[in-house]
Amino acid sequence: xxxxxxxxxxxGKSWEDFCDALKAAGETILRPETPASELDRAEGWRxxxxxxxxxxxxxxxxxxxxxxxxxxxxHETIKIGSDNPDNTYxxxxxxxxxxxxxxxxxxxAPVMTFGTKAERYAIDGTQASTGEIDSKHMEIxxxxxxxxxVSAKPHNGNxxxxxxxxxxxxxxxxxxxxxxxxxxxxxxQQIGGPAQPSPLTAAQLDTGLASxxxxxxxxxxAFAEWMAIFRKTPNDWxxxxxxxxxxIGGDPNIFYLWAYWTLxxxxxxxxxxxxxxxxxxxxxNNNYWDESLDYRYLPIHINKHTAKYNxxxxxxxxxxxxxxxxGNYLDTAGHDNGCAMWRWVKSKDHPIPKCRVAKLADxx
Amino acid sequence: MTDQTAADxxxxGKAWDDFCDALKEAGKIVQRPEVPNDPFNKALGYRFLTALLRGGLESTMHFAxxxxxxxxxxxxxxKKLLNDNPDNYYQNCVVDGRFDxxxxxxxxxxxxxxxxxxxxxxxxxxxVDTGYIDSRNMTFNPDGTFEIIASxxxxxxxxxxxxxxxxxxxxxxxxxxxxxxxxADIQIACLNPEKPNNNPTPEAVERGLLGAAGFVxxxxxxxxxxxxxxxxxxxxxxxxxxxxxxRAGGDAAIHYxxxxxxxxxxxxxxxxxxxxxxxxxWNLQLSNYWMxxxxxxxxxxxxxxxxxxxxxxxxxxxxxxNRDPGPKYPNWLNTLSHGEGGMLGRYVGAKVFxxxxxxxxxxxxxxx
Numbered sequence: 001x002x003x004x005x006x007x008x009x010x011x012g013k014s015w016e017d018f019c020d021a022l023k024a025a026g027e028t029i030l031r032p033e034t035p036a037s038e039l040d041r042a043e044g045w046r047x048x049x050x051x052x053x054x055x056x057x058x059x060x061x062x063x064x065x066x067x068x069x070x071x072x073x074x075h076e077t078i079k080i081g082s083d084n085p086d087n088t089y090x091x092x093x094x095x096x097x098x099x100x101x102x103x104x105x106x107x108x109a110p111v112m113t114f115g116t117k118a119e120r121y122a123i124d125g126t127q128a129s130t131g132e133i134d135s136k137h138m139e140i141x142x143x144x145x146x147x148x149x150v151s152a153k154p155h156n157g158n159x160x161x162x163x164x165x166x167x168x169x170x171x172x173x174x175x176x177x178x179x180x181x182x183x184x185x186x187x188x189q190q191i192g193g194p195a196q197p198s199p200l201t202a203a204q205l206d207t208g209l210a211s212x213x214x215x216x217x218x219x220x221x222a223f224a225e226w227m228a229i230f231r232k233t234p235n236d237w238x239x240x241x242x243x244x245x246x247x248i249g250g251d252p253n254i255f256y257l258w259a260y261w262t263l264x265x266x267x268x269x270x271x272x273x274x275x276x277x278x279x280x281x282x283x284x285n286n287n288y289w290d291e292s293l294d295y296r297y298l299p300i301h302i303n304k305h306t307a308k309y310n311x312x313x314x315x316x317x318x319x320x321x322x323x324x325x326x327g328n329y330l331d332t333a334g335h336d337n338g339c340a341m342w343r344w345v346k347s348k349d350h351p352i353p354k355c356r357v358a359k360l361a362d363x364x
Numbered sequence: 365m366t367d368q369t370a371a372d373x374x375x376x377g378k379a380w381d382d383f384c385d386a387l388k389e390a391g392k393i394v395q396r397p398e399v400p401n402d403p404f405n406k407a408l409g410y411r412f413l414t415a416l417l418r419g420g421l422e423s424t425m426h427f428a429x430x431x432x433x434x435x436x437x438x439x440x441x442x443k444k445l446l447n448d449n450p451d452n453y454y455q456n457c458v459v460d461g462r463f464d465x466x467x468x469x470x471x472x473x474x475x476x477x478x479x480x481x482x483x484x485x486x487x488x489x490x491x492v493d494t495g496y497i498d499s500r501n502m503t504f505n506p507d508g509t510f511e512i513i514a515s516x517x518x519x520x521x522x523x524x525x526x527x528x529x530x531x532x533x534x535x536x537x538x539x540x541x542x543x544x545x546x547x548a549d550i551q552i553a554c555l556n557p558e559k560p561n562n563n564p565t566p567e568a569v570e571r572g573l574l575g576a577a578g579f580v581x582x583x584x585x586x587x588x589x590x591x592x593x594x595x596x597x598x599x600x601x602x603x604x605x606x607x608x609x610x611r612a613g614g615d616a617a618i619h620y621x622x623x624x625x626x627x628x629x630x631x632x633x634x635x636x637x638x639x640x641x642x643x644x645x646w647n648l649q650l651s652n653y654w655m656x657x658x659x660x661x662x663x664x665x666x667x668x669x670x671x672x673x674x675x676x677x678x679x680x681x682x683x684x685x686n687r688d689p690g691p692k693y694p695n696w697l698n699t700l701s702h703g704e705g706g707m708l709g710r711y712v713g714a715k716v717f718x719x720x721x722x723x724x725x726x727x728x729x730x731x732x
Binding site: 036038199205296 | 381421425441663701
């Protein structure tokens, strides 16, 4: 950056740099290993446009830790890193040296967890978990209302830990059936903060724009690099140590598996597994950019609650262009490649489901 | 690669490059000579562009498939444009009048809500009304649930008329007291989609990207043009050109008084409403130069029929200023250190319309 923020904003340089940085982020979509089909490319550019919205929300609109407001970094039209179709996500900015109160009313989602995170990319390359609490261990009034104190200093009652460098609060609600379950309602406020937010400054805008473009670029690149690894073992899980995922912000309660798949129109990826004793599990289908496919309209995921089990208690998942009528069908939605994710949540064991490619005709 | 078709431009990345270039070009609008030339108003201007960009992408790409529709919010707490009403919860939806839709949900406790179907036009400032229904003339089930069919052919029950040229639905939920009322939950589904899925085509993505950049540019230019009109009657609130307001997607039930305020730190605009007509509601709001409503989540920047303090004779006195005029003036609208900006008064559902909302500029210390 050159010049002070006020002159960069006055001259329009902040904005021009933002637009140039967005343009440069496009190189990720054109990496040599990315699929060169019209659909994958069209979705790649749409993905960048969705990341742009997410980035502006995070870095410009909801970036004041004195006045945090919940927003969602993933939902039906912004999708990042195999976002879980069963989840209602909430994010907000926090400052680990300040204290906050979350007040809300529990909905009917079976799982609700809170976590705080610190960005330690510059120190050890991680996004560290600095606090976790599960609603199962919270006091919740009979009418569903609850209060949660978020602070570095221990607190009686419901308490979520911050460390001085914590900068994010994440709330995850996991649904068994989100069509009938109601998400919680909640708001957050700083305790003892200023009465009023300050007016926007040129420095905030300048930093916000630069951070937003960096977020688009960094996020797109990070998942493209994972996919480059996953695609080395097509149609099977890439079983990396779980610390890989917790180090970059994954939920420590979850055992994650990713599988890049590539299938001809007459082929299916058949996944079979025994099911351990666990709180929840699911399997979802994503495009190459690791965006969940459109779960509003298509069968692209199943979970512990919605799955059909085999007579022996095992589960069969079939990823294909057409439903062969056996097992639990996940639609490829017109894609010839993409990636699947499997999650075991709070599970005793973590079996690796078996994958095989079969002809659709042989399954019917 | 020749980049002759949208598919070529997807494969080469030219579509994305063109989008980023168009955004950069739109940034020059903030540099226009009409715009207040200080870091604060310029910073607001670029933030305005980012909000328009987010809303633009939602309307032109992320919610643009009329066969797989969804309600989104072009204006909300962090996306503001054209004097968005702090008393409203807006929702938008892209539809195609050649298809039929089921709109369903729950009434909530919001004061009232309306749905309008709008036809397309090439001119950004022009939208054509093709149908209208509101909560006062709808039927609800005893548990508050409801269903509306939106279609070009008449249907029994709650029906939102469309024409084959209808392209969008605008929902306005209007609060009496925003903090106490619960919005209506409104969902939509297309009843007769022709496509198996909503995968994006190269044409749709390119149209979406360029449409979003075009939206940013057009709304920003339109805002400056409107502010130039309103600067002709600074610190006054005359009745606006109602036809222009309606062409830009205004609500037919609303009579608009749009204008511009500009006040020194020790000054105030003192508004006296002693001729409020019989109406469903009225309000007066402050905006910044970019016609973004000021920060209503944290400050009192607007007043309405329900939240106003009334004088014994039924009139309402409103003070617009940066300095708190004190407890004698409970209807204080805080300019939040802006110095100048847009403002808008509304009479909703009235039959007679005063020619202006009366006002005078005073020193805060000289208030009666």
